[in-house]
Amino acid sequence: MNKRDNFLKGIIKENPLFVALLGLCPSLAVTTSLENAIGMTLAVFFVLVLSNFIISLIMSNKKLSELVKPVRIPVYIVVIATLVTIVEMVMNAYVIDLYRSLGVFIPLIVVNCIILGRAEAFASENKPVDSLIDGAGMALGYGFAIMLISVFREFLGKGTLTIWGNLQLNLVFVFDFLKIQPIAMFVQPVGAFLSFGLILAAITAIANNHKNKLAKEVTNNG
Amino acid sequence: MDNLIMIAFSAFIIENIILTQFLGICPFLGVSTKRSSALGMGMAVIFVMLISSSVTWLLYKYVLEAFNIQYMRTIMFILVIASLVQMVEIFLKKVSPALYKALGIYLPLITTNCAVLGVAILNISKEHNFIEMLVYTTFIGLGFLFVMYIFSMMREKLDYSPVPKAFKGAPIALIIAAILAIIFSRFGGII
Numbered sequence: 079m080n081k082r083d084n085f086l087k088g089i090i091k092e093n094p095l096f097v098a099l100l101g102l103c104p105s106l107a108v109t110t111s112l113e114n115a116i117g118m119t120l121a122v123f124f125v126l127v128l129s130n131f132i133i134s135l136i137m138s139n140k141k142l143s144e145l146v147k148p149v150r151i152p153v154y155i156v157v158i159a160t161l162v163t164i165v166e167m168v169m170n171a172y173v174i175d176l177y178r179s180l181g182v183f184i185p186l187i188v189v190n191c192i193i194l195g196r197a198e199a200f201a202s203e204n205k206p207v208d209s210l211i212d213g214a215g216m217a218l219g220y221g222f223a224i225m226l227i228s229v230f231r232e233f234l235g236k237g238t239l240t241i242w243g244n245l246q247l248n249l250v251f252v253f254d255f256l257k258i259q260p261i262a263m264f265v266q267p268v269g270a271f272l273s274f275g276l277i278l279a280a281i282t283a284i285a286n287n288h289k290n291k292l293a294k295e296v297t298n299n300g
Numbered sequence: 301m302d303n304l305i306m307i308a309f310s311a312f313i314i315e316n317i318i319l320t321q322f323l324g325i326c327p328f329l330g331v332s333t334k335r336s337s338a339l340g341m342g343m344a345v346i347f348v349m350l351i352s353s354s355v356t357w358l359l360y361k362y363v364l365e366a367f368n369i370q371y372m373r374t375i376m377f378i379l380v381i382a383s384l385v386q387m388v389e390i391f392l393k394k395v396s397p398a399l400y401k402a403l404g405i406y407l408p409l410i411t412t413n414c415a416v417l418g419v420a421i422l423n424i425s426k427e428h429n430f431i432e433m434l435v436y437t438t439f440i441g442l443g444f445l446f447v448m449y450i451f452s453m454m455r456e457k458l459d460y461s462p463v464p465k466a467f468k469g470a471p472i473a474l475i476i477a478a479i480l481a482i483i484f485s486r487f488g489g490i491i
């Protein structure tokens with residue numbers, strides 16, 4: 079597999095959220111505004127890229143990997159938890175509002191299945207540079223997925239798109255134009271399940287359609 | 301006493317761990333296809349949650365706060381929970397084979413269940429005392445079990461329903477969860 083495919087697979091083909099259904103809890107909880115989703119993406123990106131890189135460095139060293147193998151899961155957890163603590167402290171110091179609105183979901187990155195999953199499935203068997211690229215692709219794939227959900231929810235629920243701090247797009251005029259009101263339900267917990275279910279169904283429909291088309295082409299050619 | 305009833309009620313219904321706090325969604329979707337497994341998972345979660353929250357609460361108060369190293373919270377909690385789950389598993393196997401048979405297969409899954417770590421952290425950030433912590437954790441766990449059980453009954457029925465192709469599996473389960481969440485969010489009006 080070349081580097082480009084390695085990077086792109088996390089974004090579309092093996093998207094951790096839409097295809098593998100990993101990391102559901104934060105993707106439902108933090109998608110109330112685009113700003114939260116962006117903050118979460120940055121945190122996950124930092125942790126996933128570095129944890130993949132460090133774990134791959136440990137496991138590609140022959141002597142060290144033999145030593146670590148029987149206790150590898152605790153070792154992964156310590157590496158990941160250390161990185162998460164760094165993120166927590168940095169966010170607490172520089173972006174306190176974001177830190178407060180993400181709340182318990184920052185420390186919970188530790189138990190996010192995507193990160194431990196990539197460590198076990200990819201980083202433990204591949205070279206450090208490849209693992210770094212894999213981590214970046216997966217984190218961005220996850221990021222795009224939660225940003226998509228949050229755009230859907232924030233737009234329908236409040237009629238705005240908050241990008242960062244005071245940088246906010248006010249799209250309420252669309253509702254004025256259509257003579258309807260924003261639907262507050264979409265930024266409440268109910269909306270999280272509903273929007274994620276609808277988006278997942280839409281993506282499944284598109285994927286099925288694509289698969290059918292491919293199958294047809296194969297039969298036509300054959 | 302009023303305070304404790306308030307904590308219990310809001311942990312059980314208003315702040316329901318699955319439907320409003322979004323913790324433990326993976327087992328909620330993954331293990332809820334049968335009633336028996338939903339029950340087993342729910343019991344295992346209550347059991348582990350109570351032990352791990354008590355231990356982490358004590359450690360936080362008497363080790364981390366005493367030495368002023370609260371920033372070690374995340375690392376310590378996850379290590380404590382992971383090793384506790386292992387210990388509980390070994391202990392149950394030896395002492396109560398019947399209980400082990402009922403909960404055993406769910407125990408390893410619980411280490412990466414965000415509900416357990418989440419509740420341990422929430423107990424600290426809400427500044428509960430020891431009794432409040434016990435009540436909060438028990439009722440959060442019962443809320444988890446309650447919603448899991450209702451959801452699994454709905455999913456058993458769902459197996460016989462004609463669901464549109466694109467909605468099969470996770471999407472329809474999420475939509476049903478949304479309907480459940482509407483019902484639960486209305487309970488908030490009681491207080």
